[in-house]
Amino acid sequence: MAQKETQQPMKVEFSEAAKKEFQEILKRYPDKRSATLPTLHLAQREFGYISRDVMEYVSNLLDLTVGEVMDTTSFYTMFKLKPTGKYHIQVCRTLSCALRGAREIYEHLEAKLGIHEGEVTPDGKFSLMKVECLGSCGTAPVVQINDDYYEGLTIEKLDEILDNLE
Amino acid sequence: MFEKVLTQHINIPESQSIEYYLKHGGYQAFQKVLKSMSPDEVIEEVKASNLRGRGGAGFPTGVKWGFVPKDDSKPHYLLVNADESEPGTFKDRLLINGNPHLVLEGAMIASFAIRSNHSYIYIRGEFVKEARILEKAIQEAYDKGFLGKNILGTGYNLDMAVHRGAGAYICGEETGLIESLEGKRGWPRIKPPFPAIEGYQHSPTIVNNVETLACVPSIIERGASWFKSIGPEQSPGPKLYCLSGHVKRPGVYELPMGTNLKEIIYEDGGGILDDKKLKAVIPGGSSVPILRADEIDVAMDFNSLAAIGTMLGSAGTIVMHEDTCMVDALLNLLHFYRHESCGQCTPCREGTNWAEKILHKIESGHATEKDVELLGEVANHINFRTICPLGDAAAMPIQSFLKKFGDEFRAHVGVGHCPLNSRL
Numbered sequence A: 001m002a003q004k005e006t007q008q009p010m011k012v013e014f015s016e017a018a019k020k021e022f023q024e025i026l027k028r029y030p031d032k033r034s035a036t037l038p039t040l041h042l043a044q045r046e047f048g049y050i051s052r053d054v055m056e057y058v059s060n061l062l063d064l065t066v067g068e069v070m071d072t073t074s075f076y077t078m079f080k081l082k083p084t085g086k087y088h089i090q091v092c093r094t095l096s097c098a099l100r101g102a103r104e105i106y107e108h109l110e111a112k113l114g115i116h117e118g119e120v121t122p123d124g125k126f127s128l129m130k131v132e133c134l135g136s137c138g139t140a141p142v143v144q145i146n147d148d149y150y151e152g153l154t155i156e157k158l159d160e161i162l163d164n165l166e
Numbered sequence B: 001m002f003e004k005v006l007t008q009h010i011n012i013p014e015s016q017s018i019e020y021y022l023k024h025g026g027y028q029a030f031q032k033v034l035k036s037m038s039p040d041e042v043i044e045e046v047k048a049s050n051l052r053g054r055g056g057a058g059f060p061t062g063v064k065w066g067f068v069p070k071d072d073s074k075p076h077y078l079l080v081n082a083d084e085s086e087p088g089t090f091k092d093r094l095l096i097n098g099n100p101h102l103v104l105e106g107a108m109i110a111s112f113a114i115r116s117n118h119s120y121i122y123i124r125g126e127f128v129k130e131a132r133i134l135e136k137a138i139q140e141a142y143d144k145g146f147l148g149k150n151i152l153g154t155g156y157n158l159d160m161a162v163h164r165g166a167g168a169y170i171c172g173e174e175t176g177l178i179e180s181l182e183g184k185r186g187w188p189r190i191k192p193p194f195p196a197i198e199g200y201q202h203s204p205t206i207v208n209n210v211e212t213l214a215c216v217p218s219i220i221e222r223g224a225s226w227f228k229s230i231g232p233e234q235s236p237g238p239k240l241y242c243l244s245g246h247v248k249r250p251g252v253y254e255l256p257m258g259t260n261l262k263e264i265i266y267e268d269g270g271g272i273l274d275d276k277k278l279k280a281v282i283p284g285g286s287s288v289p290i291l292r293a294d295e296i297d298v299a300m301d302f303n304s305l306a307a308i309g310t311m312l313g314s315a316g317t318i319v320m321h322e323d324t325c326m327v328d329a330l331l332n333l334l335h336f337y338r339h340e341s342c343g344q345c346t347p348c349r350e351g352t353n354w355a356e357k358i359l360h361k362i363e364s365g366h367a368t369e370k371d372v373e374l375l376g377e378v379a380n381h382i383n384f385r386t387i388c389p390l391g392d393a394a395a396m397p398i399q400s401f402l403k404k405f406g407d408e409f410r411a412h413v414g415v416g417h418c419p420l421n422s423r424l
């Protein structure tokens, strides 16, 4: 996929609102390093993904080395190291979902969007991932799109959901 | 007649609000504790109740709290484990959605008991909505004076905050969780020292599951003997059973501890999907040994399941009917464990990788008898040789699948395809 990965924002800096939020986050912990995960979540919300420049910015905020921030960032699957689609679709593939048709859901998405795991549609609208158990096995199969869960899916329901996304 | 204790309000839309919770007797137990009990009295009551941890290991909750030093000068921490990432488990999410203040009240009482003034709820990153619900509930509790400084004029201080994970099964393991809370990757720590002595920030720390803590307010209010009267005395109480896979009515069922597994599947769960024949059941989350269809006439509690060689774990019951290929099911799980191994110990990191590869080969029908044997050996080499129990959690399914469904593995040998044409 031809992603504009090299294009970074001119200057990596939180908005005023995010700066305030960051100060609130710091107050919750006895040390700065404990604020790493919440700060990375905030950074991802601000910048879309965690580029190397963002890691450097976060490391300055938290008095950590870039290496320490990189180490943490890369360990967690939810921190994106490159841009994803406007709608990031994550299909649960673990056993309970697999028993209730997760593969059909995933293959339908691949065909419909014309992309494979880890790719973004050319218009930047959708990206696709398989993920492990989302903690909602009783309503399998389950898909998470950005922050939201879609449960008890059928192909028809899924199509309807996708069609309604702007 | 069993009266629901954890989920009786769950389907009522207002049940998330503090007003609703207060109207239905909420925060009475916390007030009772603050006004009339000492921390040690709380610990003794919970010990007497025989409450055992609902996070997986079933450790007696009061006993664990008792390990926290009583006269040190360090801060103490109470961490609520809302990571809920064991495949087949989805009960804590229901509690957070439907009764967040019950979880908070349990955490407040636990904090008081272990002399902690700081509590964090570690919630898996994917539960965005649930994190917001908890944040709102915490704010409400501050506004009503149940959190903060000098709570209800008693001199007790307690701060609480939500901490979101970011996608890593291993952060459900208590020391992985602590590392993650400290801002690092979630690499489990070697024990001892146990967290109760040296946990978050090198300070005494208790990690408890959401459901465990949700049991605490009713123990304080109604007494240990009432709690002990529900289910088997050695592991009593109300229990949330998660039912998923090939059943007609999957979901969370609150029943007395020790309810018969067959009854849960056929009565609560409505029986097997499409009226097919039952083949296998994983009773306690993906990490515990599997049961054959003829083994499910068993009480779902810690001791009864241990007696037949499996575990209650997180009570994530995964049901599989006759069309399920056991090789494919195990392959699905090994993919999970390989993906989630933190990579710190060689047997776990390499073993899960090997096992997945061998299983691929078996499932595609291109393996030999020797490969099936090798799979068993790989599992034996992981078991009991790692820092944290994830290694065992990957090995136990392999060993039990091979023991109970070995014929099905051997039937794949050399046929060039899966005999059941399974594609999970």
Ligand SMILES: Cc1cc2nc3c(=O)[nH]c(=O)nc-3n(C[C@H](O)[C@H](O)[C@H](O)COP(=O)(O)O)c2cc1C
Pocket (backbone or CB within 6 Å): B052, B053, B054, B055, B056, B057, B058, B059, B061, B081, B082, B083, B084, B085, B086, B169, B170, B171, B172, B173, B174, B175, B207, B208, B209, B210, B212, B213, B388, B389, B390, B393
């Ligand atoms: C690999 C692994 C994953 C775990 N995941 C969870 C989890 O998601 N939620 C949980 O409450 N406990 C989990 N546990 C168990 C915790 O380590 C810990 O025992 C538990 O939170 C203690 O709480 P309890 O005494 O109330 O059960 C996990 C353990 C292991 C080894």
Ligand code: SF4
Pocket (backbone or CB within 6 Å): B170, B187, B188, B340, B341, B342, B343, B344, B345, B346, B348, B349, B386, B387, B388, B389, B390, B391, B392
């Ligand atoms: S057993 Fe596996 S998950 Fe646990 S510490 Fe070792 S490598 Fe990490």
Ligand code: FES
Pocket (backbone or CB within 6 Å): A092, A093, A094, A095, A096, A097, A098, A132, A133, A134, A135, A136, A137, A138, A140, A142, B087, B088, B089
């Ligand atoms: S297996 Fe898909 S949500 Fe648990």
